[in-house]
Amino acid sequence: MSGHASNYQPKSAFAKWFHERLPIMDMVQGQVLDFPTPKNLNYFWTFGGILAVMLLIQIVTGVVLAMHYTPHVDMAFDSVEHIMRDVNSGWMLRYMHANGASMFFIAVYIHMFRGMYYGSYKAPREVLWMIGVLIYLIMMATAFMGYVLPWGQMSFWGAKVITNLFSAIPFFGDSITTLLWGGYSVDNPTLNRFFSLHYLLPFVLAGLVILHIWALHVVGNNNPTGVSVKSAQDTIPFSPYYTVKDAFAIVVFLMFYAAWVFFSPNYLGHAINYQEANPLVTPAHIVPEWYYLPFYAILRAIPDKLGGVIAMFGSILILFALPWLDTSKVRSGNYRPIFKQFFWLFVINCIILGFAGSGAPDNYFLSHEAANPDKWALTYKLVGQICTAYYFLHFLVILPLLGLLETPKPLPASISDAVLARSNPSTAHVPAE
Amino acid sequence: MSTAEHAETNRRDFLYIATGAVGAVGVALAAWPFINQMNPDASVLALASVEIDLAPVAEGQEITIKWRGNPVFIRHRLAAEIEAASKVALTDLKDPLARNANLPDADPATGENRVVGGKEQFLVMMGVCTHLGCVPIGNEGEFAVVEGNTKHGGWFCPCHGSQYDTAGRIRKGPAPENLHIPQYAYLSDTKIRIG
Numbered sequence: 001m002s003g004h005a006s007n008y009q010p011k012s013a014f015a016k017w018f019h020e021r022l023p024i025m026d027m028v029q030g031q032v033l034d035f036p037t038p039k040n041l042n043y044f045w046t047f048g049g050i051l052a053v054m055l056l057i058q059i060v061t062g063v064v065l066a067m068h069y070t071p072h073v074d075m076a077f078d079s080v081e082h083i084m085r086d087v088n089s090g091w092m093l094r095y096m097h098a099n100g101a102s103m104f105f106i107a108v109y110i111h112m113f114r115g116m117y118y119g120s121y122k123a124p125r126e127v128l129w130m131i132g133v134l135i136y137l138i139m140m141a142t143a144f145m146g147y148v149l150p151w152g153q154m155s156f157w158g159a160k161v162i163t164n165l166f167s168a169i170p171f172f173g174d175s176i177t178t179l180l181w182g183g184y185s186v187d188n189p190t191l192n193r194f195f196s197l198h199y200l201l202p203f204v205l206a207g208l209v210i211l212h213i214w215a216l217h218v219v220g221n222n223n224p225t226g227v228s229v230k231s232a233q234d235t236i237p238f239s240p241y242y243t244v245k246d247a248f249a250i251v252v253f254l255m256f257y258a259a260w261v262f263f264s265p266n267y268l269g270h271a272i273n274y275q276e277a278n279p280l281v282t283p284a285h286i287v288p289e290w291y292y293l294p295f296y297a298i299l300r301a302i303p304d305k306l307g308g309v310i311a312m313f314g315s316i317l318i319l320f321a322l323p324w325l326d327t328s329k330v331r332s333g334n335y336r337p338i339f340k341q342f343f344w345l346f347v348i349n350c351i352i353l354g355f356a357g358s359g360a361p362d363n364y365f366l367s368h369e370a371a372n373p374d375k376w377a378l379t380y381k382l383v384g385q386i387c388t389a390y391y392f393l394h395f396l397v398i399l400p401l402l403g404l405l406e407t408p409k410p411l412p413a414s415i416s417d418a419v420l421a422r423s424n425p426s427t428a429h430v431p432a433e
Numbered sequence: 434m435s436t437a438e439h440a441e442t443n444r445r446d447f448l449y450i451a452t453g454a455v456g457a458v459g460v461a462l463a464a465w466p467f468i469n470q471m472n473p474d475a476s477v478l479a480l481a482s483v484e485i486d487l488a489p490v491a492e493g494q495e496i497t498i499k500w501r502g503n504p505v506f507i508r509h510r511l512a513a514e515i516e517a518a519s520k521v522a523l524t525d526l527k528d529p530l531a532r533n534a535n536l537p538d539a540d541p542a543t544g545e546n547r548v549v550g551g552k553e554q555f556l557v558m559m560g561v562c563t564h565l566g567c568v569p570i571g572n573e574g575e576f577a578v579v580e581g582n583t584k585h586g587g588w589f590c591p592c593h594g595s596q597y598d599t600a601g602r603i604r605k606g607p608a609p610e611n612l613h614i615p616q617y618a619y620l621s622d623t624k625i626r627i628g
Contacts, residue, residue: 164566183477185502280504282568305609
């Protein structure tokens with residue numbers, strides 16, 4: 001991978017013979033065990049490891065669920081109930097898989113916000129960040145197709161609404177949706193191909209994760225100070241320090257995950273998805289899974305079909321441009337007093353967007369009551385519109401301007417200095433860089 | 434690029450480009466079956482038409498049938514609904530086109546152009562919202578004919594709030610087009626074939 005020389009010395013004759021033919025143990029030693037890692041990483045840096053574990057859990061539970069599932073419109077719904085009632089431990093495997101998707105997204109959102117706060121997308125980590133955005137996009141596609149497979153009402157209508165987004169494309173829209181469906185509506189061919197792709201894409205994700213880690217190991221970890229590693233004193237070997245720290249965080253996260261699986265397995269889903277898909281009746285209220293809600297709110301905020309679709313995809317694609325939209329040279333939000341406040345505003349804005357995507361557009365915000373159309377009212381739609389505007393404002397105006405206007409705090413001379421200053425505050429603060 | 438003979442186009446450059454071009458065409462040809470297999474197959478295309486007897490549909494009643502996997506609304510409209518639809522000025526319409534597969538594409542969305550054979554009492558249209566494909570709810574919305582506490586005609590889409598009038602034309606909300614009218618023909622006075 002990168003230029004970190006490994007100290008690997010084959011110990012046995014066999015190890016030596018093998019090493020000369022495939023130096024994989026050399027790579028493990030250099031890239032996994034001895035990999036020099038900043039010594040000040042906090043627990044937000046454990047989510048990469050947590051995500052790797054979640055991907056593995058999703059693949060393992062998914063492969064075994066596929067052994068009992070039937071991807072046909074007449075049998076899909078029943079086969080899921082068969083998994084729940086007849087298959088040995090089937091209920092647990094399915095709940096692990098369904099809630100695993102939610103846990104995967106919780107972890108990925110924390111991981112992404114971590115990157116945003118500490119400026120992990122800035123030079124030289126732009127490619128690392130962009131591979132991450134690609135991983136997130138494919139994760140979303142994979143989760144969407146997986147949600148269609150139980151063939152409940154929300155599966156069907158979610159699939160119909162999302163695939164119909166492509167019909168907004170001028171000229172080719174209808175041909176594209178027909179191609180996606182394999183018919184004139186979401187039907188058996190659609191279910192079949194979604195199953196096939198839902199099985200394929202996690203392995204594509206695994207490949208991208210390898211590229212993500214490769215890119216990480218070329219440039220090295222960012223860290224809470226955002227100051228680059230300057231000497232060997234700033235780093236410690238990945239193992240045992242971070243293998244143990246990651247393992248501890250993974251266990252805590254798995255406890256949180258298990259609490260959902262065993263005590264509230266359906267809380268994050270929708271009851272109506274236990275009703276079999278009916279192409280003739282749309283449920284009174286269609287909402288996507290919680291992890292898509294902010295984007296759904298953005299889609300609904302624009303009163304024009306094509307405009308809404310462009311805004312929704314734009315809100316994700318804009319992340320690819322983030323390394324160039326943020327003009328500040330200082331990476332970590334810890335040393336950017338104004339950015340820090342805007343960062344938290346942005347997080348809150350994303351959460352409110354999620355709420356805005358959850359209710360009927362013309363109801364009063366956070367209520368089930370329909371708003372009076374003749375009077376001004378704070379509806380789900382209006383809140384969505386305000387927050388959508390702020391979302392784009394953050395990326396297109398606030399971040400580029402802040403880098404030019406803000407005066408950052410003095411940076412520590414090195415990671416070691418920052419660590420020592422924390423344990424011994426009397427140490428003089430030496431500005432650097 | 435150091436010597437003059439390399440800067441010129443020569444036989445080898447031509448062969449490189451020609452080989453590359455033939456290879457690209459070959460790749461495109463080989464990719465096509467893998468893309469085209471996703472299009473509707475013969476068994477889907479075979480389910481192309483259905484016949485429906487309209488006689489049992491009473492005035493003011495609406496039935497929904499399934500055609501090509503999608504709902505089709507067949508509504509026996511009241512005189513008041515037909516009148517309400519014909520009174521709307523074309524300039525008030527969000528989508529001025531008839532969206533009637535039985536008429537030329539450019540025909541305007543008059544009340545008469547939304548049906549076939551002048552039989553304005555029977556409105557036959559796809560029950561698929563032109564926004565994102567949900568099924569609109571009948572006898573709902575601001576453009577229904579109101580008699581006392583009951584609404585007649587008019588459709589409201591529960592997903593994103595699009596509203597259609599008594600001729601299924603989009604009047605409000607995010608949907609861009611009028612509800613589409615499928616190809617259909619009267620086999621007899623009360624029998625139609627869709628598709």
